[in-house]
Amino acid sequence: MRITLHVWRQKNAKEAGSFVRYDVPDVSEHMSFLEMLDVVNEGLIAKGQDPIAFDHDCREGICGMCGFMINGAAHGPLRGTTVCQLHMRKFSDGDELWLEPWRAKAFPVLRDLAVDRSALDRIIAAGGFISVPTGSAPEANALPVPKEKAELSMDAAACIGCGACVAACPNASASLFTAAKVTHLGLLPQGQPERSRRAIAMVAAMNENGFGHCTNLAECEAACPKAISIETIARMNRDFFAASFSSRD
Amino acid sequence: MSSVASVGSRARVARVWQAPIGKKAVMALTGVVLFGFVLGHMLGNLQIYLGSEQIDHYAVLLRSSPKLLWAVRGVLLVALVLHFVSAAQLKSISRAARPDDYRKYDPQRSTLGARTMLGSGLLLLAFVVYHLMHFTFGNAHPDFEELKVHHNVVTGFQEWPVSVSYIVAMVFLGMHLRHGLWSMFQSLGVSHPRYTPALRTFATVFAVVIVIGNVSIPIAVLAGLIG
Numbered sequence: 001m002r003i004t005l006h007v008w009r010q011k012n013a014k015e016a017g018s019f020v021r022y023d024v025p026d027v028s029e030h031m032s033f034l035e036m037l038d039v040v041n042e043g044l045i046a047k048g049q050d051p052i053a054f055d056h057d058c059r060e061g062i063c064g065m066c067g068f069m070i071n072g073a074a075h076g077p078l079r080g081t082t083v084c085q086l087h088m089r090k091f092s093d094g095d096e097l098w099l100e101p102w103r104a105k106a107f108p109v110l111r112d113l114a115v116d117r118s119a120l121d122r123i124i125a126a127g128g129f130i131s132v133p134t135g136s137a138p139e140a141n142a143l144p145v146p147k148e149k150a151e152l153s154m155d156a157a158a159c160i161g162c163g164a165c166v167a168a169c170p171n172a173s174a175s176l177f178t179a180a181k182v183t184h185l186g187l188l189p190q191g192q193p194e195r196s197r198r199a200i201a202m203v204a205a206m207n208e209n210g211f212g213h214c215t216n217l218a219e220c221e222a223a224c225p226k227a228i229s230i231e232t233i234a235r236m237n238r239d240f241f242a243a244s245f246s247s248r249d
Numbered sequence: 250m251s252s253v254a255s256v257g258s259r260a261r262v263a264r265v266w267q268a269p270i271g272k273k274a275v276m277a278l279t280g281v282v283l284f285g286f287v288l289g290h291m292l293g294n295l296q297i298y299l300g301s302e303q304i305d306h307y308a309v310l311l312r313s314s315p316k317l318l319w320a321v322r323g324v325l326l327v328a329l330v331l332h333f334v335s336a337a338q339l340k341s342i343s344r345a346a347r348p349d350d351y352r353k354y355d356p357q358r359s360t361l362g363a364r365t366m367l368g369s370g371l372l373l374l375a376f377v378v379y380h381l382m383h384f385t386f387g388n389a390h391p392d393f394e395e396l397k398v399h400h401n402v403v404t405g406f407q408e409w410p411v412s413v414s415y416i417v418a419m420v421f422l423g424m425h426l427r428h429g430l431w432s433m434f435q436s437l438g439v440s441h442p443r444y445t446p447a448l449r450t451f452a453t454v455f456a457v458v459i460v461i462g463n464v465s466i467p468i469a470v471l472a473g474l475i476g
């Protein structure tokens with residue numbers, strides 16, 4: 001099939017970008033979206049032009065490196081899927097697709113569709129960890145974890161940190177990302193010692209890194225390739241209020 | 250005395266207010282106050298269907314204790330100001346968070362009403378000012394008589410452009426409440442797969458009830474059912 005792409009081309013964060021049109025004939029429906037871009041890039045390189053920059057790594061939906069907007073939807077039209085796992089059979093012959101990078105103050109454009117997401121790492125560094133002594137692994141059965149908590153924690157731990165939640169949010173809020181981490185660690189016994197400080201520090205880090213606030217639109221939940229629920233955001237809010245008013249610090 | 254020191258309460262309040270989550274909590278709590286008022290106000294308004302004596306008597310009743318009246322007005326004013334200040338500050342945060350907007354953006358989940366809370370809110374603010382000038386202070390009313398509510402309402406709404414502006418404002422109120430009434434629970438940390446869907450239904454039903462209850466009055470006046 002034949003696809004028309006309008007790709008956001010931008011040299012770096014300083015320079016202005018614009019859409020460039022590419023006609024892609026002979027797209028196989030079996031290609032993944034990124035493979036289709038690989039083909040476009042091979043053509044560009046053969047013509048001595050700059051290939052389209054986009055992030056990717058595992059190409060199997062688990063690393064969180066890939067992601068851009070397709071026709072205004074983060075990771076494209078398919079729910080619960082990263083763009084590397086999106087296949088061209090989801091599109092039809094003659095489709096016109098507009099590709100834009102994640103747009104947020106906290107995610108400066110590196111080049112074309114690739115953005116710098118280290119602001120998410122800084123939120124993690126503020127509190128998205130547990131402090132455990134290194135050494136031999138503890139006896140797994142020594143610490144009971146209720147089944148329901150383990151499941152809910154695992155649902156949140158599915159977050160791959162791709163940034164689609166920020167990209168899809170009209171306020172460029174990192175609430176779903178942060179809430180997923182707060183939920184994942186806060187539900188487990190191992191996460192308890194730092195639970196209060198984590199909530200306060202990670203919430204502050206969202207703000208300091210220039211992300212917006214949550215208006216409960218659930219655009220993040222719709223865009224999340226792991227379909228993480230905004231219920232986690234309510235849990236983060238709860239932890240934040242509890243920590244703010246009841247903890248000693 | 251405990252061996253663990255504790256952060257002072259002023260620092261705690263400052264920390265919560267600093268966080269957008271804290272400002273959202275303020276919006277939610279002041280939203281509850283405003284919603285309570287809107288509900289009570291609609292029930293008061295509906296007494297117009299019980300005749301002029303009933304509603305005029307109700308107006309006298311409301312004014313029977315100036316202290317209480319001004320206390321309630323004070324609470325509402327403070328709630329409105331805090332709600333507005335939070336909304337304005339949050340908007341500036343989110344505007345700064347996306348300085349370069351998408352050329353194409355296709356919302357997948359949210360309703361238009363939910364995405365335009367600031368717009369509907371500002372419209373409501375303008376409406377509140379006009380409404381007070383119209384029916385409370387009377388300076389925007391062609392034939393205002395103190396405490397003659399029935400007369401004021403009927404003569405006020407007989408001008409159709411006035412009725413239309415009230416109806417439009419109520420539609421915006423309905424949109425604001427349809428999102429706000431469930432969103433406030435989420436903001437305060439209350440969310441559950443079992444209850445949240447019911448809450449969203451409740452919010453929609455309530456918003457519709459408020460709109461219909463209030464809108465029925467100008468329509469009844471224009472239709473000659475009250476006069």
Ligand code: HEM
Nearest residue numbers: 215276277280283284336366367370371374429432433436
């Ligand atoms: C001064 C005029 C008003 C403005 C500018 C305004 C603005 C807003 C905005 C922007 C939000 C969404 C906040 C967010 O999602 O970040 C909101 C929420 C809300 N508003 Fe208003 N509003 C106004 C008046 C009212 C009135 C008159 C009522 C009640 C009848 C009301 C009830 C609510 C409720 C219940 C919420 C939900 C709070 C939450 O999401 O946690 N607002 N308002």
Ligand code: FES
Nearest residue numbers: 059063064066084
């Ligand atoms: S490339 Fe790893 S998730 Fe898409």
